[in-house]
Amino acid sequence: MNPIVRPAGEADIDAVVELLHTRMNPKIPRARWRRILDYPWRPPDVERGWLVEAEGEVVGFMATIYSDRPTPLGIRRFCDLGSWYLLREHRGSGVGDALLRAGMARPDVTYATMTARAATGRKIRALGFQVLDDTRSLFEPRPGAASGLTVEPATLQAVAVIGPEAERIVADHEGLPVSHAILREGDKAVHLAYHVKLKGEDIAYCEVLHVGDPGFLAPRAQALADRLARPERGVLAVDARFMQGAVDKGRIEALPLARWFRSPDVDPIAVDHLYSEIVLLDLKLP
CATH class of the missing domain: 3.40.630.30 (Gcn5-related N-acetyltransferase (GNAT))
Structure with a gap:
């Protein structure tokens, strides 16, 4: 059979x-x-x-x-x-x-895959997929650096003031290995979801999984690294598509596996790492 x-x-x-x-x-x-x-x-x-x-x-x-x-x-x-x-x-x-x-x-449907091997990438390219990103930006923290950006741990109640989508994201991922924060500067508040994974020579990658407003994050990535990344052997890691328009793009690192997507109408910047196998299986982003 x-x-x-x-x-x-x-x-x-x-x-x-x-x-x-x-x-x-x-x-x-x-x-x-x-x-x-x-x-x-x-x-x-x-x-x-x-x-x-x-x-x-x-x-x-x-x-x-x-x-x-x-x-x-x-x-x-x-x-x-x-x-x-x-x-x-x-x-x-x-x-x-x-x-x-x-x-x-x-x-x-907008499809995405973050863990496709090179051979799989060749197959899905033939099925209409494009490279979503093949690099990311890394920012090392500068202890003591001054900035107007503040970072607060976010509970379900705290993100409710940002809006229903932030509240829903936190509720949907309750019990999963995702950390949430509220980024504030002036009267602006933005929801951030991230996790921390050791890679390479025990470098603690603070990986951005989702940000409610990428345009807010891009020019403040270094300030965020100063406040969120581990002071020693730590970096903030942000996929290239979330850094559009940024003057300081940190240190550019090639991804070991390209990220791929196919969509009838959605902009690549709308594709993040939540609602995915990465968080369900508690994996490191390649």
Whole structure:
């Protein structure tokens, strides 16, 4: 019997989790793998990813993590393309490509992937994807530097004064490894979501996952690094698209894996790292 590609449903969750945990990455606990199929903001009308089934067994999977988010054009549906795995004995048969195409077949959805390998990048370029970013800006903190920018830890109650979208983001990510802050300067307040991950030679990357107003962040990135990054062996990391128009772009670092996206109408700057596998699995951004 030839393998078939089909959408994953609730009844498939345990089998997919077992495949991903035992065959793809046993370092990620089953409970975390489960999140990419059963996440709190999942729209009710979408699949829980796509799987490959052979003789009644799940032998492959690709995560499709959907969210409905406001943009300047109105509410748009986004999909983070996450973990993509196929048992070795089924590779090279074409079913892997069929799995990939199935996971990105909706024409009205903005797709993004932050972890695509080079070979996958070549495949998705042929399917209309573009490079979202291939560099980021790094800012080392300058202890004692003066600035009018203040950074406050943000609770659900605190971000409510910024607006309903900031409040919804904090609520949706409750219990997940995301930190929230309110950036203030004068009478302006902006929501920031970030996490801190050790990379390379134990450098603490304070990675910007989302900022409510990128235009506010870009000229203040160094001031934010001064207040938020670890004083020793720490950097603030900001993807290039969030630094548009900035005079000081810090130290430019090439990304080990390019970020990719495809959208019918959404500007790249609207694509961030929330509502994604990065936070659900508690991963480092490549």
